Amino acid sequence: MNKIRALPFLSLTLLLPAAAFSQSSATTTLAVSVAAEATLSVSNSSTSLTTSSIFGNYTGATNLTWKIRTSAGNGTGSITAKVTTDFNGINGPSVANSAVTGDTLSYTCAADSPATACSGAQTASTTAATSVASFGAAASSKKAGSSATVNWSLVDDPAYAPGSYAATVTFTISAS
């Protein structure tokens, strides 16, 4: 005869210890590679060349703001200028012909440290980039940017026809 044995109700209660504080964490590594780099802007998008005396040279200044970081060791940097569009108009100033006419567009430079500004008067060219400033290894600008100034001088040849003439100069900065 089968016996029936009734068991009393069994109550299982899982009571975990009351944790006062539960915490978990995860860790991530942030990696960055800081490279040599440079950037440049021209403060005045257009520079007017003016003269204060009859047949005195036309002069004006272009202000540059640059940021740069060059590598330690053999890092270098430079700022150059090139006339990418010659003066327009007929019988006016011409950078391309200045070697023949002697009517040069020239400039001198000034630049914040650690840049080395160009030395003496430079003759602008339509075929070659000419120096504005150079940088050595481990050079860095101010965080907000450092300054350079290009002071232009254009020969006022009496042969120029009266009128307004414009040229485009492209400044380039590089860093390694």
Add this chain to the structure above:
Amino acid sequence: MAIAAAASVNQHVVVTLMPAGKISAPAAVTLTNTSSFGSYSGTVQLQYNARTSPGTTGGINIQAASDFSPPGGPAVARGALTYNCGAATLGSACTGVQTLSLSAAAPVLSLPAAACTGGGGQCSSTDPNTVSLAFFLDDDPVLPTGGYRAQITFIYSNP
């Protein structure tokens, strides 16, 4: 004559679920910049599972575990590393720009009371929950060229 034998036993199983949380983050993230002296940036997607009790809230914070190494480069200690939070699938993510610190935890998100991950209903419908953080590292020209690494720690807590 056979006698049918039958018995029944009732068993009550009671589980008390405690507040708990689990988070996971990618082992490494590379910060890059797309323009000269634009900030280096990178995104971390944090995954988390959470359960808060009805009476208390929870949260995830972040703290720099170590500054950028080798020394001489970017420095969390100088406030160079910031972040902002994207939308969280559970809880309220941080707002505005936050600055990472080596000495104090900064907020990532806060979890309301009685929040839980997955399953829908009173819990979130997503499992795991996620929140994205965009990190920004100031690209100061004075930083020497080279590679640098720092460690950040995400901390889940139920107070």
